[in-house]
Amino acid sequence: MTKDIDTIISLEHFLPYQLYVTSNNLSGFFSDAYKDKFALSITQWRIMAVLREIPDSSADEVSLKTHIEKSILSRAISKLLQRNLIQRVFSQQDKRRSMLSLTSTGIDVYNDIVPLSVQYEKDILNCFSESEKNQFSTLLNTLYQHTEKLKNTP
Template sequence: MKTPKRPQELELAIPFLLTRAGGRMGNAFAKALKPFGLGLSEWRVCASLLYVPRQTLSELSVHATSDISALSRIIDRLEDQDLVKRERSATDGRSIRIALTEKGEELAQSIVPIAKRHEAVVLRDFDATDVQALRAMLLKVYENAEALDDLL
């Protein structure tokens, strides 16, 4: 008979900790987005386009962490709100790029300070070196997670 695992083991598991921390931050930020008429998924798209304009759906799916089918529906909703537009690529007439409209850029710019304030709150007890190390580690975790696709 196997010995049951202790709850502490779960609470030390990195995926559990990442999901729990991300969930708490996401829930709080989702509340802050409500007055703007956006959810987290819509915000990720707008923020991605603010920092990297005119992306293809494939590029945007990586930056906004959304699969292409869900992303298409998000783009439709944002387009209905006149926050994004679809554009034909100047170099490849078959390729569509997604861009913020002027209204979308203004909205995204107005939310950035709120996002930065939320980040500042969760990082308040970290010094600059810790924040830099945390960012580097999270980027490495993300990069290493690509190998998980090969396990399936």
């Protein structure tokens, strides 16, 4: 028996859908720029950004910071290693543990990307006033923190 529900969801006004589509749009624009100019995926760029911010990070630490699934992260790390954009150093105490960091080539590529990324962010946010940008950032951070709590609640 089908239960009749009075509520009809309009996807265009449904927050999870709006965030999903917006995220896809932003990722698509960014992905094209990274792929065309630097032959990098968004995942690879995010790994590089973390390693520039927090050098000598383990893959697990990068995964936690980026929210990238470990199998996807592992493939991206392999490609970055092959291109000599990052390096892996194994711990002397525990050979199973390794630390990742950007190579000098990786730092050069990172430094080439950052101005484009900053400009890209400015272009995206130019539809907001300064006050709205601050408010949007605060609201987005609040929503992020709340969803992290919900995700970790049984």
